[in-house]
Amino acid sequence: MDENNGNQDIAIESRDLNIYYGSFRAVKNINLKIRKNKITAIIGPSGCGKSTVLRSFNRMNDFIPACRIEGEILFQDQNIYAPEVDPVQVRRRIGMVFQRPNPFPKSIYDNIAWGARANGFQGNMDELVESTLRAAALWDEVKDILKQNALSLSGGQQQRLCLARALAIQPEVILMDEPASALDPIATLKIEDLMRELAPHYTILIVTHNMQQAARASDYTAFFTMDDDRAGMMVEYGPTEEIFTRPRDRRTEDYITGRFG
Amino acid sequence: MASRDRLTQQVSHLQDEILLLGQMVEQATQKAMDSLRTRDTRLAREVYEHDLQINEKRFAIENAILILFATQQPMARDLRQLAAMLEVSTELERMGDYAKGIAKVTLRLGTFDIPIPMQELDDMARLSMTMLQKSLQAFVDGDHRLAMTIPQQDNEVDQLYNQVHHKLIETMIANPETIDQVNLLMWVAHNLERAADRVTNICERTVFIATGEMMEVDYTDDESEDFPDEE
Numbered sequence: 001m002d003e004n005n006g007n008q009d010i011a012i013e014s015r016d017l018n019i020y021y022g023s024f025r026a027v028k029n030i031n032l033k034i035r036k037n038k039i040t041a042i043i044g045p046s047g048c049g050k051s052t053v054l055r056s057f058n059r060m061n062d063f064i065p066a067c068r069i070e071g072e073i074l075f076q077d078q079n080i081y082a083p084e085v086d087p088v089q090v091r092r093r094i095g096m097v098f099q100r101p102n103p104f105p106k107s108i109y110d111n112i113a114w115g116a117r118a119n120g121f122q123g124n125m126d127e128l129v130e131s132t133l134r135a136a137a138l139w140d141e142v143k144d145i146l147k148q149n150a151l152s153l154s155g156g157q158q159q160r161l162c163l164a165r166a167l168a169i170q171p172e173v174i175l176m177d178e179p180a181s182a183l184d185p186i187a188t189l190k191i192e193d194l195m196r197e198l199a200p201h202y203t204i205l206i207v208t209h210n211m212q213q214a215a216r217a218s219d220y221t222a223f224f225t226m227d228d229d230r231a232g233m234m235v236e237y238g239p240t241e242e243i244f245t246r247p248r249d250r251r252t253e254d255y256i257t258g259r260f261g
Numbered sequence: 262m263a264s265r266d267r268l269t270q271q272v273s274h275l276q277d278e279i280l281l282l283g284q285m286v287e288q289a290t291q292k293a294m295d296s297l298r299t300r301d302t303r304l305a306r307e308v309y310e311h312d313l314q315i316n317e318k319r320f321a322i323e324n325a326i327l328i329l330f331a332t333q334q335p336m337a338r339d340l341r342q343l344a345a346m347l348e349v350s351t352e353l354e355r356m357g358d359y360a361k362g363i364a365k366v367t368l369r370l371g372t373f374d375i376p377i378p379m380q381e382l383d384d385m386a387r388l389s390m391t392m393l394q395k396s397l398q399a400f401v402d403g404d405h406r407l408a409m410t411i412p413q414q415d416n417e418v419d420q421l422y423n424q425v426h427h428k429l430i431e432t433m434i435a436n437p438e439t440i441d442q443v444n445l446l447m448w449v450a451h452n453l454e455r456a457a458d459r460v461t462n463i464c465e466r467t468v469f470i471a472t473g474e475m476m477e478v479d480y481t482d483d484e485s486e487d488f489p490d491e492e
Contacts, residue, residue: 193266215332216267244331 011036011173011203012057012094017071019052019061026052027232030071032222034173039195039204041214041240044224045260049232053224054175054207058094059087075173092119095171099178101158103150103165108133108142111150111161116168128168136164137194156187160194167198174198176206180213192217211256215244223252268333275325275346276401279353282318283397285311286356287390290456293363294386297449298379300372308364315357322350341473345466349400352459356393359452366445375442378428382449385421388414389457396463400470408467411460412478418457425450 010033017030027049034040034057042050052061059080061067072079080090103111112129121128129146133139138160142153150161159179166174176195180188188210195204195217208214214221221244222237236243236252247253254260289311296304326343329335335343392414399408426447433443465478 189265196267212334216334241328241332245328 009035011075012205013074014053014056015072015074017053017056017069017073019049019056020066020068020070021064022066025229025231027224028227030232030234032234032237034203034205035220036203037200038219039199039206039217040220040222041218042205042207042222042224043209043211043214043255044232045226045255046209047230047232048224048226050207050224051177052232054177054205055096057173057175057205058091058096060091060096062087092169093171094173094175095166095169096175096177097159097162097166097179100182101155101162103153103158103161105149105151107147108150108153108161109146111165112168115165119169121169132164132168133161135167135198136160137190137197138164154187156183156190159183159187159191163191163194167202171202173203173205176204178208179206181209188213215240223247223249223255225251225255265333268329268335268339271325271329271333272335272339272342275322275329275343278318278322278325279346279349280397280401282315282322282350282353283393285315285318286353286360287393289315289357289360290363290386290390293360293367294383296364296367297370297377298383300367300370302368302371305364305367308361312357312361315354319350319354319357323347326350338470341470345400345470348466349397349463352462356456356459359456362452363449366449369445370442373442375439375446376432377446378425381421381425381428382453385418385425385450385453385457388418388421389453389460392418392457392460393463396460396467400463400467403467403471405468405471408464409478411464415457415461418454422450422454 013033014030017027017032018025019027030049030053032053042054044050055061056069057073057080061069069081073081075090075094078085080087080094104114106114109129112132113125116125116128130139130143133142138157141157142148142161150158153161159182163174163179180191183191192213195206198204199219206214206218218240220238221240223235223243224232225235227233236247236249238248243252244256247256289308292304292311293308295301296308326347329343333339392411396408396411399405399411429443429446429450433440461478465476468478469475
């Protein structure tokens with residue numbers, strides 16, 4: 001990993017992160033610095049712990065009772081796992097978009113308004129709905145049907161709505177867990193273009209099975225794999241164009257050339 | 262929202278880089294011809310500097326294209342265009358080498374007193390550089406119809422080459438002690454003739470991008486590259 005950047009370029013960082021499910025160590029010794037206003041992708045085979053690590057970045061693992069964290073995740077010089085930190089506040093500033101679009105079974109409008117209101121938003125709600133739907137490149141498609149149930153939208157539209165909903169609470173970091181795996185190729189490319197448009201304003205961390213997607217859409221790529229003890233580990237991390245043209249580690253080379261396993 | 266904005270932008274940036282590389286080759290060729298005409302060895306050394314810059318830019322273009330192959334999975338026209346750019350940047354780099362070859366002749370001749378058929382050589386350089394400009398314009402515009410008309414002008418370059426060749430042979434016969442120097446001038450003509458051939462290759466790539474067909478766009482009867490017609 002290149003260490004030339006000062007910390008002012010780092011949005012969020014894990015230090016000696018170990019995550020356990022009961023007695024099983026699922027990931028080990030992850031030291032990952034996520035750069036501000038860039039798109040970082042985590043790739044790797046199934047079971048390498050990439051989603052586990054992603055979820056630890058906004059304390060989503062808190063919902064799994066047997067899950068235990070060692071190490072630190074620093075966000076603006078604060079360990080988000082420190083006892084005094086409110087996980088709800090963490091999730092407000094570090095938002096998440098999931099693998100399957102999961103809009104609330106409410107109107108398109110309410111999908112945006114509900115989360116914002118719950119987070120204390122007191123401004124002009126119509127403006128917020130429009131601006132976030134525009135940011136998610138969905139406004140033109142839904143502006144005349146805002147009262148319609150969100151579940152009537154296509155999968156790609158639902159996923160962009162979920163992204164808009166995440167944006168409505170004005171996070172600084174957006175975590176994306178396989179955001180396009182349930183979408184067709186065109187909807188996938190739309191999400192990727194959207195990520196590119198959002199990157200100047202947000203830090204984006206994406207987990208994907210789709211190596212080509214990581215190659216196309218990200219600025220930095222981290223390659224994870226499973227070690228002999230089945231714990232996930234980070235093998236290599238660097239600028240995407242380097243990882244995909246001249247990886248330094250043989251395991252990365254084998255994975256991205258399809259010679260894994 | 263148009264998809265693949267990023268790929269489109271990067272391809273368009275690379276087209277600009279190719280045009281820039283073409284201009285560098287033109288300038289190097291022009292300067293090499295100037296150095297020969299004025300027997301200016303300082304100018305000739307500058308062409309060597311140009312060549313280093315040309316090589317650097319060619320490698321930068323090549324590297325950028327490889328990164329796009331690896332990260333953007335270009336398909337169909339995008340794929341053909343990027344593959345063609347790899348070829349074209351190689352052709353341009355070779356044309357830069359020809360310019361350097363001419364500058365080398367200036368250096369080797371020094372102040373040696375010898376008649377140089379400058380008119381014909383300048384015409385060859387001017388023609389081949391005009392062909393180059395047109396071919397690169399057709400290349401970035403994707404204009405394969407224009408591209409297919411450009412190689413016809415190669416015939417004119419070949420005719421000039423033959424004229425120069427005759428003149429130089431006559432000089433050799435009249436003054437056998439100048440054979441070494443006349444031979445150097447043969448190389449100048451040869452390099453300019455080869456430069457025009459490279460332009461034909463660029464045109465073929467433009468046709469390839471547009472149609473997907475790899476074909477020779479050649480209007481001469483003689484397929485031999487190393488041995489232009491001697492009538």
